[in-house]
Amino acid sequence: MFCFTQTLRIINLRIAAALQVLLLSSNVWASDLTSFNIALIQYADDPRYRDDIIDARYQAQPWGRLDTAVELAIKESRFAAQKRGIKFELVIHEVDELALLPELILSLQAEGSQFLLLDLPAEGVKLAADAAQGSNTVLFNLSALENNLRDENCQANLLHILPSRRMLTDATAQYLISKKWKEVLVLHSEAEPDRRYLDSLQASAKKFGLDLVALKPYTLGNDPRQRYQNNISLLTAKDDYDVVYVVDTTGEFAVDVPYSIVKPRPVVGASGLVADWWHWAWERNGAPQVNKRFVKKAKRQMTGYDWSAWLAVKVIAQALLDRPQQGSSSFSVESLLKTIGSEEFKLDGAKGYPLNFRPWNNQLRQPVFLTSLNRVIGRAPIDGFLHPVNNLDVLGSDNDEGRCQLNPGGSL
Known part of the structure; x- marks a missing residue:
């Protein structure tokens, strides 16, 4: 018994010594890794993250801040990065005013942050990009859909992970044409973001041959003096149409439109059938595993905004490993x-x-899902919509469109 106990003791001591050597060597190895700084920049008063908006879980809207997705992607990339001598350091910054962004960008550059993940409205993205223009910094647009960021406000070191608004309206237009639902009644607000959304829809309608039979402005609320603009039945009673398209960048009005219209017609746009660049119900291509890992960490489903943050880190990791x-x-x-x-x-x-990037405006090429609450109904490009170079380029502004030509004939 004594000999057996002594033998176990010797074995345990040897194991402990070996583990200590391994731990020390791994710590030395970790200290020798080249560190790359990733800064996630957020706007404290971002209206997209109001508590009531988040709690409502509107389609194609963010359901929470994006730090969890960034952390998940860093964790998933860590092993491959360490094998190549790389590690990532994440710092999260939140600004109280968008006007403070230029100062923050300059300070981050001075500290050596090479990658800036921008979870900002379009105005903030432009301010940050202007401050970082010509610098040794790469910026990633995670959450601003506005077309002008890929057009007249494009920039060589600004990459767009999420699709443009035009890509989303193109995807919906393709689906409607494929179903032969060509007569479209449009409900829209007069808010500036919805005016830009409407411009995208009109461009998509012209491109694919939709007939926008009427454009009707709506007002959010229940003021009886505005009943012809806030009553969905009155808005949809007179015209003849195949489908109702709701232009609503917030989702607050659109959520009530299905089953409130007069005629039995589909609702698309910001409610009903919604174009989105990620959906937790996509069951192919490894998506269930991605969603499962995210849900475990975030305690909620993954949205397109989360996917954009997750993929931005994947872009960084792969680019550093490939260079x-x-x-x-x-x-x-x-x-x-x-x-x-x-x-x-x-x-x-x-x-x-x-997936890869369009060389003329740094927009990530990607398919778009057509979703309905808990289901993915289709994926654009829809079969039959082809492009001579890359079928993904049938969504959004093509090489010969728009006012951004960073490198029209080659790589970024």
Whole structure:
């Protein structure tokens, strides 16, 4: 008994010593890793994150802040990055006023933050991008859909992970044409974001041949003096149409439109059938595993906004692993964007297509889902809608459209 106990004791001591050596060596190895700083920048008073909006869980709206998705992607990328001598440091910054963004960007650059993830409204993205123009910093637009960021306000070191508004309206227009639902009644507000949304819808209608039979402004509320603008039955009673398209960037009005219209017609746009770039009900291409990992960490379902944050880190990790140089001293925006813009650079976003960036405006090529609450109804590009170079480019502004031509004939 004594000998057996002594033997176990010796074995345990040897195991402990081996573990200690392994721990020390791993700590030394970790300390030798090249660190790349990722800064997630948020706006404290962002109206998209109001408590009542988040609690309502409107379709195609953010259901929570994006830090969880960023942290998940860093965790998933850590092993491959460490094997190549790289580690990521995440810092989260929140500004109380958008006007403070230029100062924050300059301070982050001085601290050595190479990658800035922008969870900001369009105005904030533009301010941040202007402050970082020409710098050794890569910015990622995670949550601003506005077309002008990919058009007249595009920038060489600003990458757009989420689709443009035009890509979403193109996807819906394709689906309506494929179903032969060509006569469209449009309900829209007079708010500036919805006016821009309406412009995208009109461009998509012209591109694919939809007939917008009437454009009717609505008002959110129940004031009886405005009943012809806030009463859904009155708004939809007179015209003849195949489908009602609700233009609503917040989702607050749109949520009540299905089953409130006079005629038995489908509702699309901001409610009913909604174009979204991610949906937790997508059951193919590894998406269930991505969703499961996110739900475990966030305690809620993954949205398109979360997917954008998750994929931005994947872009960073893959670009750093693919580039020929290693080490922060050799890091440059030019070399990194060259890697991202090469034909060999492909991303797996769990959406069924290899994803990469359009060289003329830095927009991520990607399919768009047509969703309805707890189901994915379809995926655009819809079968039959083809493009001579890349079928994903049938969504949104093509190479010969728009006012952004960063590199129309080659890589980023």
